[in-house]
Amino acid sequence: MKNKINLKNYPNKTGHFDKFGGVYVSETLIHPLKELFQAYKKIATSPSFKKILKRELKDYVGRPTPIYYAESLSNFLGNSHIYLKREDLNHTGAHKINNALGQALLAKKMGKTRIIAETGAGQHGVATATACARLDLKCVVYMGEQDIQRQSVNVYRMKLLGAEVRSVDSGTKTLKDALNEALRDWVTNVDDTHYIIGSVAGPHPYPMIVRDFQSIIGDEAKTQFKKDYDCLPDYLVACVGGGSNAIGLFHPFLNENVKIVGVEAGGFGINTGKHAAPLTAGTPGVLHGNRTYIMEDKNGQIKNTHSISAGLDYPGVGPEHSWLKDKKRVQYTSVTDKEALNAFFTLTEKEGIIPALETAHALAYAFKLAKKLKDKKILINLSGRGDKDIDTIAKLKNIKL
Amino acid sequence: MTSRIPSIFKDNADKDKKTFISYLVCGDPSEKHTLLAMHTMAESGVDIIELGIPFSDPIADGPIIQKSIDRALKNDISLRDVISVVKKFRKKNKSTAVVLMGYMNPVHKMGIKLFSKSLKENDVDGVLIVDSPPEESLALNNELKKYNKSHIYLASPTTTDSRMKDITKMSSGYVYYVTVKGITGSKLTDLNSININVKKIKNYSKNNIPVAVGFGIKDSKSARQMAKFSDGIIIGSSIVELMHKYSNNKKNMEKHLSNYLSSISRAI
Numbered sequence: 001m002k003n004k005i006n007l008k009n010y011p012n013k014t015g016h017f018d019k020f021g022g023v024y025v026s027e028t029l030i031h032p033l034k035e036l037f038q039a040y041k042k043i044a045t046s047p048s049f050k051k052i053l054k055r056e057l058k059d060y061v062g063r064p065t066p067i068y069y070a071e072s073l074s075n076f077l078g079n080s081h082i083y084l085k086r087e088d089l090n091h092t093g094a095h096k097i098n099n100a101l102g103q104a105l106l107a108k109k110m111g112k113t114r115i116i117a118e119t120g121a122g123q124h125g126v127a128t129a130t131a132c133a134r135l136d137l138k139c140v141v142y143m144g145e146q147d148i149q150r151q152s153v154n155v156y157r158m159k160l161l162g163a164e165v166r167s168v169d170s171g172t173k174t175l176k177d178a179l180n181e182a183l184r185d186w187v188t189n190v191d192d193t194h195y196i197i198g199s200v201a202g203p204h205p206y207p208m209i210v211r212d213f214q215s216i217i218g219d220e221a222k223t224q225f226k227k228d229y230d231c232l233p234d235y236l237v238a239c240v241g242g243g244s245n246a247i248g249l250f251h252p253f254l255n256e257n258v259k260i261v262g263v264e265a266g267g268f269g270i271n272t273g274k275h276a277a278p279l280t281a282g283t284p285g286v287l288h289g290n291r292t293y294i295m296e297d298k299n300g301q302i303k304n305t306h307s308i309s310a311g312l313d314y315p316g317v318g319p320e321h322s323w324l325k326d327k328k329r330v331q332y333t334s335v336t337d338k339e340a341l342n343a344f345f346t347l348t349e350k351e352g353i354i355p356a357l358e359t360a361h362a363l364a365y366a367f368k369l370a371k372k373l374k375d376k377k378i379l380i381n382l383s384g385r386g387d388k389d390i391d392t393i394a395k396l397k398n399i400k401l
Numbered sequence: 402m403t404s405r406i407p408s409i410f411k412d413n414a415d416k417d418k419k420t421f422i423s424y425l426v427c428g429d430p431s432e433k434h435t436l437l438a439m440h441t442m443a444e445s446g447v448d449i450i451e452l453g454i455p456f457s458d459p460i461a462d463g464p465i466i467q468k469s470i471d472r473a474l475k476n477d478i479s480l481r482d483v484i485s486v487v488k489k490f491r492k493k494n495k496s497t498a499v500v501l502m503g504y505m506n507p508v509h510k511m512g513i514k515l516f517s518k519s520l521k522e523n524d525v526d527g528v529l530i531v532d533s534p535p536e537e538s539l540a541l542n543n544e545l546k547k548y549n550k551s552h553i554y555l556a557s558p559t560t561t562d563s564r565m566k567d568i569t570k571m572s573s574g575y576v577y578y579v580t581v582k583g584i585t586g587s588k589l590t591d592l593n594s595i596n597i598n599v600k601k602i603k604n605y606s607k608n609n610i611p612v613a614v615g616f617g618i619k620d621s622k623s624a625r626q627m628a629k630f631s632d633g634i635i636i637g638s639s640i641v642e643l644m645h646k647y648s649n650n651k652k653n654m655e656k657h658l659s660n661y662l663s664s665i666s667r668a669i
Contacts (some may be wrong), residue, residue, distance in 0.1 A: 014536060022536070022537050023504055023534065023536055023537060024532045024533060024534075024537050025460075025532055026461040026531050026532055026534075026555060026557075026579075027462070027554070027555035027556060027557045027559075027568075027579065028461075028555075028557040028558070028559050028579060028582055028583075029558055029559075029563060030534055030559070030560070030562065031559040031564075032534075032559065065646065130516075156477075159585050170467055170471075170565075171458065171471075172456065178560075180458055180459075183460045184460060184461075184584045187461070187582060187583055187584060188582060188583040188584060188587065189582075190582055201545070219611050264590075269522065271446065276633070285506050285509055285510060286504075286505040286506045286508060286509050286532070286533075287458065287459070288460070289532070294506075296506065296510060298479075298507060298513065299477075299479035299480060299481075299507060299510065299636055300456075300480065300506045300507035300508070300510030301455075301456065301474065301506075301507070302457040302506070303456040
């Protein structure tokens with residue numbers, strides 16, 4: 001592998017990944033962010049914290065998650081081999097718990113008593129509500145009105161877990177507006193409240209903290225693959241909304257000789273403009289506290305996005321992804337709603353695994369890749385399970401539940 | 402033309418008066434309303450107008466200003482339009498200072514150099530970018546210095562002493578002290594800490610920069626209280642609310658706005 005990246009230097013002291021990242025927030029949040037950075041460095045890197053988190057991840061979450069060789073699917077697609085990192089088997093059904101639990105533990109150690117979170121598909125909301133129930137923390141989750149409708153199962157789960165779900169009816173009523181509202185809450189209640197951002201987005205140190213907690217995916221995968229197959233995969237594929245499951249898988253492999261692909265939500269197609277693919281079709285700008293690729297109009301207003309999956313329906317992306325794109329270390333591409341849906345059914349029928357619609361985007365691209373390649377090993381991050389999406393699927397298929 | 406702001410604060414201080422700063426969102430509900438309101442402000446004792454640049458994701462603003470921004474964005478108002486409103490304002494008014502206030506992305510999109518140059522060309526006095534703290538705005542700061550424009554920064558109850566020093570170093574015109582932990586439209590609480598922090602900022606400032614306070618000031622009483630501690634007061638949400646209430650009748654809006662602002666102006 002040429003040009004190894006000194007990963008320790010990113011983000012740098014000021015929270016930047018070269019031109020991306022940073023701390024674009026109003027003055028009131030600067031101090032809490034610095035406090036969080038210091039607490040993270042002091043507490044989360046200590047052996048005692050690591051030990052507790054490791055035990056929680058093992059006994060409570062169910063880690064390590066297996067790598068499953070999808071043999072029938074591989075045979076069906078052609079001559080390549082599909083492997084699935086089964087993050088869907090985590091407690092609460094997605095990778096989101098890795099970060100939510102880590103941050104909730106940190107918040108508890110920091111003496112915070114109240115947790116807030118934003119959620120799109122509801123997976124991060126459920127994971128946060130779960131961690132708060134486990135650790136006896138008060139929990140408020142902000143969710144766009146439109147997402148509340150399309151992810152009603154997760155809304156109910158959060159309520160069962162004791163969280164308060166606040167509907168956000170400003171702007172586009174989706175994930176970005178939930179994030180705006182959570183930031184407003186945080187500014188108002190910084191003293192007792194910790195904000196658990198669910199993706200590798202937001203101001204520094206969030207992209208770093210979330211990446212570190214999610215990197216367990218890639219760390220495990222590396223060890224498991226070496227042990228079981230005596231090699232590393234040829235390709236890694238993951239879906240990218242904000243990009244937390246992708247960075248979690250990718251980061252430990254960045255200096256390995258592995259091709260890496262991130263798949264964005266192409267919605268109705270990139271050329272229709274109705275999509276959520278800032279890395280594929282956006283421009284660098286400033287949103288939610290960091291500089292990154294975003295979807296904006298000619299005046300710098302954030303554009304409406306569209307994706308069949310609520311979790312990818314976001315006009316920005318984690319700054320580290322923007323950096324990896326410009327460095328050409330990771331290839332970013334997109335698939336349409338329709339392609340993702342087809343992949344959803346294929347995996348369900350061929351392997352008996354119902355994936356989340358977000359994850360189905362990674363699957364769709366990986367399937368295309370598998371048909372084209374010969375004898376390559378493709379590892380997909382199966383970031384979440386699809387139970388939450390059955391309403392959406394049933395509606396599309398005209399089925400009454 | 403260089404920024405009017407330093408001499409405004411100085412003249413007011415010489416007359417033992419506090420500086421009155423008012424905020425409105427440009428283009429809510431139309432450019433005509435905005436221009437009328439700006440002239441009314443100037444005639445009712447306002448010294449500096451903070452003209453809000455609409456942005457789709459205003460994370461530091463409460464519901465009143467959010468809704469105002471939404472109404473303005475329905476007219477597709479852009480940063481260039483906002484600057485052209487100042488140009489129109491200047492045809493009749495050469496004395497009231499105008500500060501553009503908003504979020505980073507529209508400025509980033511236009512380009513910092515082009516933006517700064519157009520401030521000079523259109524006689525804007527200063528800039529306040531809410532989500533661009535000193536750490537992220539060196540380039541903008543340098544450009545604004547070139548043209549002698551004021552770069553206003555925020556300080557807040559969570560700002561540490563060492564940061565206050567840095568903020569006063571980079572600020573010109575005035576420092577905007579945010580009185581509460583919260584968003585625009587929040588309620589005032591801890592008066593004593595406001596007093597202490599304003600004094601601290603002034604002590605840290607080498608050139609005795611004026612400190613204006615904002616967030617939570619709604620009426621003559623709160624304006625008078627805050628004016629005691631500071632060099633100036635800033636009112637936003639209440640004005641935006643009042644303008645919206647009477648926006649279907651411009652004459653009415655002008656009358657109510659004038660009465661309200663005059664009462665504040667007398668109080669400080």
